[in-house]
Amino acid sequence: MDSPTPPPPSDPFAAMDPEMAAHPQPLFKMLRESMPVIPVDTGGVALTRRVDVEEVFRHPEIFSSNADAVDLQNIRPLIPLQIDPPEHKKYRKLLDPIFAPREVAKLEEWLTESVNELIDHFVDQGEVDFSAEFSTLFPTRVFLGLLGLPVDELPHFLALKDGIIRPQVAVGSTYGSPESLAHQKQTAEAIYAYFDKVLDQREIERQDDLLSRFLDASVDDQELTREDILDICFLFLIAGLDTVTASLDCMFAYLAEHPDQRRLLVDDPALVPAAIEELLRWETPVMGVVRVAVQDTEIAGCPIHEGDMVMVMLSSVNTDEADLPDAEVVRFDRESNRHLAFGGGVHRCLGSHLARLELRVAMREWHRRIPEYAVAEGHTLAYTSGIRSIDHFPMTFPTS
Ligand code: HEM
Secondary structure, three states: OOOOOOOOOOOOOOOOOHHHHHOOHHHHHHHHHHOOEEEOOOOEEEEOOHHHHHHHHHOOOOEEOOOOOOOOOOOOOOOOOOOOOOHHHHHHHHHHHHOOHHHHHOOHHHHHHHHHHHHHHHOOOOEEEHHHHHHOHHHHHHHHHHOOOOHHHHHHHHHHHHHHHOHHHHHOOOOOOHHHHHHHHHHHHHHHHHHHHHHHHHHHOOOOOHHHHHHOOEEOOEEOOHHHHHHHHHHHHHHOOHHHHHHHHHHHHHHHHOHHHHHHHHHOHHHHHHHHHHHHHHHOOEOEEEEEEOOOEEEOOEEEOOOOEEEEEHHHHOOOOOOOOOOOOOOOOOOOOOOOOOOOHHHOOOOHHHHHHHHHHHHHHHHHHOOOOEEOOOOOOOEOOOEOOEOOOEEEOOOO
């Protein structure tokens, strides 16, 4: 279906209505049982079973993640997502240590302060738009901090991200329409120009931030080029913000609607890490990723032609009872959780440790300060499809 980026126009699930996007699990169960390999009218298939998806992830030489899989009007492939092995490995060799658990753990105190600063703004009010005042702001502030950019850049940063991920909203059209493509292209150019300018500043004076680190980094004795760094920054902007926002939206909506499960976390915060894994599995905020076949092949007996799109439905894989017998039960006491919410194979999420820490800190601090909450009375949450975020999430809670 789609990557941590929006679905291409040919995506049969792009038009999933908000009600279905709110609870996609029954649809995928039905598809796994009746049509596990779904033909897509523009050529290609969507896959719903874990066994088929694992086959795709095992063979990046056949199922490529190159720029044909998702076009965001970027002028060069995004690094490392749109680079295939073996070249892909050299970028991960550079980036993996920067996002390793030990490095990421150093951010915990700063993340804790950041979450609490946001909560301070509304904790005494008894109500908040969770999406506007928390889930969108937190990951964006984290990224600005990591890139050494001031917080007042936040609205501009969000506009750049949205101009790529949901250009149709800015122009009041549909995804893939000429107006929306033009806006996406214009935004892509603005992103390159924006980071180019910041990199010029860092060339003059290094800071303690990711951009300065990239300027001094080398892989196999070769420095990253300016274009390499721009292509990494472009991907970070679209991969590292909406994904965490959507995960927070999905998780807090679930907990708002399941008070018994929420109280388990309030009573025993040690359950938070396991709850996050389980909610990543059950909710699968990034519903799918896309590959393109670079040779003729077949999956589950179904012919695939060179150039066909293969939509990997992570959402479905994570609730596949052939792999997990009680997949339909949400349990915070699973001993292991092999979910694919961060994808699989060589392109598995680079930022998973950072994302997990952001989610853990947010969930721990929120429940410490606001243990009881609910979706505002009379409001039905509307989820976006593809990446399951909630644009408007009014929440109420008691104040002390
Ligand atoms: C809960 C939050 C997140 C979720 C659910 C998520 C999900 C994913 C998924 C499903 C993929 C695989 C894409 C594909 O195979 O086509 C991916 C890749 C990626 N993610 Fe994340 N992501 C999250 C947070 C982040 C963050 C915070 C960063 C920031 C660094 C990040 C950076 C990346 C990058 C760079 C890739 C491409 C890796 C490669 O191609 O080798 N993600 N993510």
